[in-house]
Amino acid sequence: MSYWLNLIGIFFFTISGAVAARDKKHYHDYFGVFFTGFLTAIGGGTLRDMMLGAYPISWLNDGNILITIFVAFIFTLFFKNYIVKLYRTLFLFDTVGVAIYTIVGVEKSLEMDVNPYAAVILGLVSAVFGGVIRDTLLNEIPLIFAKEIYATACIIGAIAYVFLHYFKLDNNIAEIVSISIIIIVRVSAVKYKLALPKFEFGNETKD
Amino acid sequence: MSYWLNLIGIFFFTISGAVAARDKKHYHDYFGVFFTGFLTAIGGGTLRDMMLGAYPISWLNDGNILITIFVAFIFTLFFKNYIVKLYRTLFLFDTVGVAIYTIVGVEKSLEMDVNPYAAVILGLVSAVFGGVIRDTLLNEIPLIFAKEIYATACIIGAIAYVFLHYFKLDNNIAEIVSISIIIIVRVSAVKYKLALPKFEFGNETKD
Amino acid sequence: MSYWLNLIGIFFFTISGAVAARDKKHYHDYFGVFFTGFLTAIGGGTLRDMMLGAYPISWLNDGNILITIFVAFIFTLFFKNYIVKLYRTLFLFDTVGVAIYTIVGVEKSLEMDVNPYAAVILGLVSAVFGGVIRDTLLNEIPLIFAKEIYATACIIGAIAYVFLHYFKLDNNIAEIVSISIIIIVRVSAVKYKLALPKFEFGNETKD
Numbered sequence: 060m061s062y063w064l065n066l067i068g069i070f071f072f073t074i075s076g077a078v079a080a081r082d083k084k085h086y087h088d089y090f091g092v093f094f095t096g097f098l099t100a101i102g103g104g105t106l107r108d109m110m111l112g113a114y115p116i117s118w119l120n121d122g123n124i125l126i127t128i129f130v131a132f133i134f135t136l137f138f139k140n141y142i143v144k145l146y147r148t149l150f151l152f153d154t155v156g157v158a159i160y161t162i163v164g165v166e167k168s169l170e171m172d173v174n175p176y177a178a179v180i181l182g183l184v185s186a187v188f189g190g191v192i193r194d195t196l197l198n199e200i201p202l203i204f205a206k207e208i209y210a211t212a213c214i215i216g217a218i219a220y221v222f223l224h225y226f227k228l229d230n231n232i233a234e235i236v237s238i239s240i241i242i243i244v245r246v247s248a249v250k251y252k253l254a255l256p257k258f259e260f261g262n263e264t265k266d
Numbered sequence: 267m268s269y270w271l272n273l274i275g276i277f278f279f280t281i282s283g284a285v286a287a288r289d290k291k292h293y294h295d296y297f298g299v300f301f302t303g304f305l306t307a308i309g310g311g312t313l314r315d316m317m318l319g320a321y322p323i324s325w326l327n328d329g330n331i332l333i334t335i336f337v338a339f340i341f342t343l344f345f346k347n348y349i350v351k352l353y354r355t356l357f358l359f360d361t362v363g364v365a366i367y368t369i370v371g372v373e374k375s376l377e378m379d380v381n382p383y384a385a386v387i388l389g390l391v392s393a394v395f396g397g398v399i400r401d402t403l404l405n406e407i408p409l410i411f412a413k414e415i416y417a418t419a420c421i422i423g424a425i426a427y428v429f430l431h432y433f434k435l436d437n438n439i440a441e442i443v444s445i446s447i448i449i450i451v452r453v454s455a456v457k458y459k460l461a462l463p464k465f466e467f468g469n470e471t472k473d
Numbered sequence: 474m475s476y477w478l479n480l481i482g483i484f485f486f487t488i489s490g491a492v493a494a495r496d497k498k499h500y501h502d503y504f505g506v507f508f509t510g511f512l513t514a515i516g517g518g519t520l521r522d523m524m525l526g527a528y529p530i531s532w533l534n535d536g537n538i539l540i541t542i543f544v545a546f547i548f549t550l551f552f553k554n555y556i557v558k559l560y561r562t563l564f565l566f567d568t569v570g571v572a573i574y575t576i577v578g579v580e581k582s583l584e585m586d587v588n589p590y591a592a593v594i595l596g597l598v599s600a601v602f603g604g605v606i607r608d609t610l611l612n613e614i615p616l617i618f619a620k621e622i623y624a625t626a627c628i629i630g631a632i633a634y635v636f637l638h639y640f641k642l643d644n645n646i647a648e649i650v651s652i653s654i655i656i657i658v659r660v661s662a663v664k665y666k667l668a669l670p671k672f673e674f675g676n677e678t679k680d
């Protein structure tokens with residue numbers, strides 16, 4: 060199931076990245092939209108595989124990943140009007156993608172005997188780094204910093220997965236539960252406007 | 267021939283990167299100019315080698331690469347006036363460097379049994395990522411996004427190389443033909459002002 | 474001793490990175506401060522390990538590194554007022570961290586038979602790249618470009634270590650001497666306002 064989960068996550072992420080490029084003055088030609096979707100989709104997973112030393116990197120070896128990205132890009136071409144009007148659906152696409160990537164990342168790290176704390180961080184990295192690459196290239200503040208619950212939701216779900224994994228729960232159930240947790244936390248945070256406390260330093264005078 | 271091609275590409279790329287730094291307020295001391303040239307020259311190839319798992323990374327192992335970069339930097343020092351006045355020659359330097367890097371990157375990927383679609387993308391990455399690193403650090407929009415034909419020319423040449431490679435054409439000839447294609451496409455695009463169609467979404471209202 | 478040196482460097486770097494986030498409008502919640510400190514601390518070392526192919530990456534394998542980062546973060550929480558008032562002490566924290574990282578990086582590269590010129594550059598990369606990642610994400614010009622002596626001090630110390638290493642000086646002494654050189658050069662440069670000569674091109678007209 061992890062294999063198909065990964066492809067589903069890639070599909071959703073490509074669409075969210077491609078649409079992010081449409082508003083940007085320099086990026087909205089066909090190549091810019093495709094390449095932004097591509098970077099968003101494979102950026103985090105590639106960094107994770109490089110940090111784990113898990114060679115060969117998935118999209119270099121498995122043509123299905125590039126096919127999925129291309130299909131998602133074509134989907135964006137044909138349904139572009141529909142997607143723009145359904146922006147809230149798009150937010151769900153991005154949330155689902157981030158949730159899937161996080162758990163797939165944690166799972167792969169644990170399989171490679173990474174300690175569980177690092178596995179949680181790597182899961183977070185898998186999920187958000189594609190967006191960080193995209194936002195940095197588009198000269199935006201990365202979303203992970205702008206909306207705190209973004210990362211916190213992933214960390215909560217990743218920790219949940221580690222616990223369920225160590226209590227030997229069936230892996231498919233653990234995946235679904237953890238992914239759902241991330242989605243629920245994110246949607247609730249946006250709906251009820253939750254945020255982390257500010258980290259206030261006593262004397263804010265510039266040095 | 268690939269070995270010397272690689273060094274020639276590194277030479278050209280170092281110069282184009284070093285000159286890019288001269289106009290930037292914070293970067294035009296000797297170290298900033300050298301380091302920008304260095305990053306532009308090895309950035310893409312290093313990322314490619316890390317994604318392929320092709321260790322040891324070339325410039326860490328082969329001192330000739332650092333020597334080439336340093337020679338190019340010294341060249342920039344002594345001929346700086348001449349280079350600035352010859353800006354169009356500089357554009358050719360950058361184009362030749364990008365063309366060489368693309369084909370060397372595709373070739374190396376195919377040698378490591380990467381599927382041909384991914385090899386084309388990796389060739390593109392080898393060629394442009396040094397510039398992406400440089401432009402992002404200098405707070406510029408990466409050139410690959412600003413001038414669409416930049417990446418498209420590389421992709422056309424990379425695809426040409428894959429075809430010639432699979433039809434078992436002599437490798438040196440395949441390299442020269444593919445590199446020439448990239449150069450010709452880029453120069454023509456600038457000369458005749460070609461660009462990709464814009465990717466227009468129907469309803470551009472902000473969400 | 475290298476092992477504990479590495480942890481000391483990580484401790485100092487985490488604090489400097491966390492404090493860098495406090496002034497930034499979007500980053501000063503608990504997660505933003507922690508994650509910035511985290512990236513600053515492990516960014517350079519992770520890139521170095523990936524370029525060396527030195528798997529598994531240290532912080533994925535060794536839980537003490539994450540513990541050190543977390544301890545440094547807690548330290549920042551409890552002593553935040555004290556740290557802000559002691560900004561000059563903070564500058565020393567950052568300088569010590571950079572000095573340690575540089576020498577640890579050079580040492581690790583030489584152990585893996587990298588040629589000494591590349592080892593010096595890798596040492597520099599280990600030390601400053603965490604800061605480059607942080608500054609780029611925070612939309613600042615990376616410090617390595619804004620203050621030239623920053624990188625030059627590291628290069629001088631790295632070269633010193635390579636020499637002492639080749640003359641078979643006791644490794645602990647070589648480390649301490651080289652690290653001290655970097656600290657002394659940096660502090661002197663700031664105190665006496667030293668800088669590299671500007672790299673002036675003859676004709677600065679835009680092209």
